Amino acid sequence: MMLNPFTGRINFLSLMSLGAICIGSACSRTEAMPDTRSDESIRLSGLVFEDENNNGIRDEREKGLARVRVSNGREVVMTDVRGRWFLDAYPDDTIFVIKPPDWMPRIDQDGLPRFYRVHNPAGSPETLRFEGMAATPEDPGSIDFPMYRHPEDGGFDILLLGDPQSRNLTEVDYLARDIVEPLVGTDAAFGVCLGDIAFDDLSVLDEHNTVMGRVGIPWFNVHGNHDMNFDVKHDSLADETWQRIYGPTTYSFDWGTAHFIVIDNVIYDGDKKYHGGFTDDVLSFIEADLKHIGKQTLVVLMMHVPLTGTENADDLLRLIADRPNTLSVSAHYHQQAHRFMAFPDDVPTREPHHHLINATACGSWWQGEPDEYGIPHAMMRCGAPNGHTVLSIKDFDYTLRFIPAGRDESQQMHLFLPGTIDVSNLASNEVVANVWAGSPKSSVRMRIDGGKWITMKRDLRPDPFLEMEYVAEALNRTPRGRRLPKPVQSSHIWVANLPESLSPGGHVVEVESTDQFGQVDKRHRIFRVVGKPSS
Structure with missing residues (x-):
């Protein structure tokens, strides 16, 4: 367990648009290859509780938290007055708690939020090149999620990193020196890696996490096409190593006055091929998730493949068409661009949706002549340098600011x-x-x-x-x-x-x-x- 340096920011704003929690008794879709998931589900249950001493264990005096959302990746339920939840789960499902505003799940020594439990009684296939999930109990008993108080402001910054994409430990070191070291001591609330954390060799993920964890903030992660298990035949098994390290590939959380949805829009077609799209499960989750979010709330959608390269992007746009405050971000293209996307013809006319194709941390895959420090200059294909973006949120509005690697922020x-x-x-x-x-x-x-x-x-x-x-x-x-x-x-x-x-x-x-x-x-x-x- 690490001491969290990001607490103590007090929020005096009303968060009613996100919903409140109570303590104790108070208060046309794209298709992947057919998967191998069993049709037999099991009823799972558990508790969300206030972990007053942040030890990850429910002690005798610690009470359940009511009105906290929990999901199986398709449905979203609320805990009852005692903090209990009940969900059906299939083998290989991940059950996760949706972080409410002013609360936080446990954060590990590398800044990774531990807000989920995998239900996989058979375990991952033994033939995987990179380690997947060990078998979990058929009946796991009560699955409990600890949460501790974490006051949050209505104004905060987020670090957005596209494609670190380290193919080996040398490139993990490039990432550390060129991107991460200047971030140590940041005032940002948290960071998000927008997919392609690895470059097919998933053995670098643990070392990547060690580097990112030294920044001292929580890191949420998006699943990318180079983060998959390629030695499987079905999309349902392509995230086995990811599941072991990071948990679900699609999930959501609240922070301050905003709501964030991390979306897996990489569908594995087998034989190392993939395409950008949203599965039925992903769209079902987003639809269920948004039912609990106020219409004026800023909703930030984070994915790997740009919406412009996602075959059923209109299905997602329809789900947010009645919301005035939305932003989506991606990476993947190794260039920086802003897209203003029209909504489908069958929804009322409104302003186009803003989609940011974020700069990549590795630039052009760590290619190009080395600089005086031995780090490739890695200029992106659009001529911009590698770097990251700061997303600043104030209540229901946002701004974006690109931070080039190895240069002063003033050079744009x-x-x-x-x-x-x-x-x-x-x-x-x-x-x-x-x-x-x-x-x-x-x-x-x-x-x-x-x-x-x-x-x-x-x-x-x-x-x-x-x-x-x-x-x-x-x-x-x-x-x-x-x-x-x-x-x-x-x-x-x-x-x-x-x-x-x-x-x-x-x-x-x-x-x-x-x-x-x-x-x-x-x-x-x-x-x-x-x-x-x-x-």
């Missing part, structure tokens, strides 16, 4: 422009601004030497720096690192031509970006104009 873009330009070629030279976390709702402009502002145009194109690096690495027959992937069309590049009237000499171009949250960022580039103007 880079500019491309030749350092020397002949006066006769001014009009044919563009200022190219890659605003790393830019979106279609960003406004970008530039000016020369403090003059008149010029509106820049958003343009889908590869990042020029990444293109040059890609060519240079391709020409280098003995690269120091793994070669970068091919650049893609970046969604966050803005361009404008230089004015023809610039005189020979030194000049400064200033680019200013304002994002959808009103955050303003600037960057400067010095260049020289040479030659004689035509008479």
